[in-house]
Amino acid sequence: MIEATYYQKLAGSKVRCTLCPQECVLSEGKSGICRGKKNVGGKLFASNYEMAVSLALDPIEKKPLYHFFPGANILSTGPNGCNFRCRFCQNWTISQETSPERVIHPKQMAEEASKCKSIGLAYTYAEPLIWYEYVLETSKEIHKLGLKNALVTNGFINEKPLRALLPFIDAMNVDIKSMEGSFYQSICSGSLEPVLRTVQLAYEAGCHVEITNLVVTDLNDSEEHFHKLSDWISKLSPDIPLHLSRYFPNYKMTVAPTPVETLAMARSIALQKLNYVYVGNVSHEAWGDTICPKCGKCIIKRYGYAVDCSHLKDGKCDFCGHPLPILS
Numbered sequence: 124m125i126e127a128t129y130y131q132k133l134a135g136s137k138v139r140c141t142l143c144p145q146e147c148v149l150s151e152g153k154s155g156i157c158r159g160k161k162n163v164g165g166k167l168f169a170s171n172y173e174m175a176v177s178l179a180l181d182p183i184e185k186k187p188l189y190h191f192f193p194g195a196n197i198l199s200t201g202p203n204g205c206n207f208r209c210r211f212c213q214n215w216t217i218s219q220e221t222s223p224e225r226v227i228h229p230k231q232m233a234e235e236a237s238k239c240k241s242i243g244l245a246y247t248y249a250e251p252l253i254w255y256e257y258v259l260e261t262s263k264e265i266h267k268l269g270l271k272n273a274l275v276t277n278g279f280i281n282e283k284p285l286r287a288l289l290p291f292i293d294a295m296n297v298d299i300k301s302m303e304g305s306f307y308q309s310i311c312s313g314s315l316e317p318v319l320r321t322v323q324l325a326y327e328a329g330c331h332v333e334i335t336n337l338v339v340t341d342l343n344d345s346e347e348h349f350h351k352l353s354d355w356i357s358k359l360s361p362d363i364p365l366h367l368s369r370y371f372p373n374y375k376m377t378v379a380p381t382p383v384e385t386l387a388m389a390r391s392i393a394l395q396k397l398n399y400v401y402v403g404n405v406s407h408e409a410w411g412d413t414i415c416p417k418c419g420k421c422i423i424k425r426y427g428y429a430v431d432c433s434h435l436k437d438g439k440c441d442f443c444g445h446p447l448p449i450l451s
């Protein structure tokens with residue numbers, strides 16, 4: 124446990140955490156919404172520092188990151204807890220409950236990544252931004268070893284800590300759950316604007332950015348939503364990959380899984396504005412493939428997590444020479 128970086132001391136031994144827009148005000152002995160910060164003796168501490176829930180070598184496609192070293196493996200870890208309360212959470216056993224943890228120091232974590240033929244470290248599973256102090260220190264150790272850092276996140280963080288972290292983050296997959304603020308308030312106990320700001324700042328800082336949208340039956344599956352989402356992303360860049368992910372009932376949400384027809388509609392709307400749209404959590408022979416936006420040929424064929432990149436040559440389409448925004 125170390126002292127948290129972003130907080131204010133208040134009267135009566137209370138503190139205000141300023142890491143994320145929840146800005147929890149905590150009396151002595153209390154923890155924040157995310158359960159990763161605690162007021163001890165009138166100071167705020169990162170109680171989750173060095174406490175890792177999971178450690179696994181995953182395909183980078185599982186994050187999902189499709190344009191960042193496709194076919195590579197990345198050591199993946201994360202903390203317990205989250206600063207959202209999404210009723211459909213697909214990882215609720217660690218985001219909303221407490222799973223067994225183990226202590227791993229930042230240097231030790233980086234060494235683990237270098238030992239296992241990983242391209243680096245992915246901070247993922249629950250919400251890594253609430254593990255801020257640990258992510259920052261570990262990402263520095265990862266860079267010292269010449270490896271990469273990837274964040275898989277809800278993007279719900281204040282601007283100042285985000286700007287301090289971005290120089291160490293090479294890739295980010297940010298979940299945009301909806302383009303409606305009311306959705307974030309009522310379903311996630313969060314808000315939309317900070318999430319969009321995170322995507323924009325990360326992209327402008329040169330971080331590789333991909334977006335995920337979990338499409339939940341009857342909640343965020345309208346044509347209007349997919350138009351709004353793809354319009355907004357395309358204004359940053361039509362080359363930012365969008366992953367439309369199929370929802371399955373989980374945690375407190377019992378509505379039926381997203382119909383495949385809805386995903387097909389969403390994909391076709393998004394492709395009007397974006398060059399790279401993928402559909403995940405569904406079995407379809409072509410929806411995970413990377414298609415050259417110029418000649419229409421398949422550049423990267425994906426079979427589940429197996430990847431054939433043989434038509435990606437020096438960052439270009441092997442058929443027509445069109446440059447592709449894929450790091451490899």
Ligand code: SF4
Nearest residue numbers: 140143146147155157
């Ligand atoms: S990081 Fe955690 S404790 Fe801090 S404001 Fe956000 S939810 Fe609250």
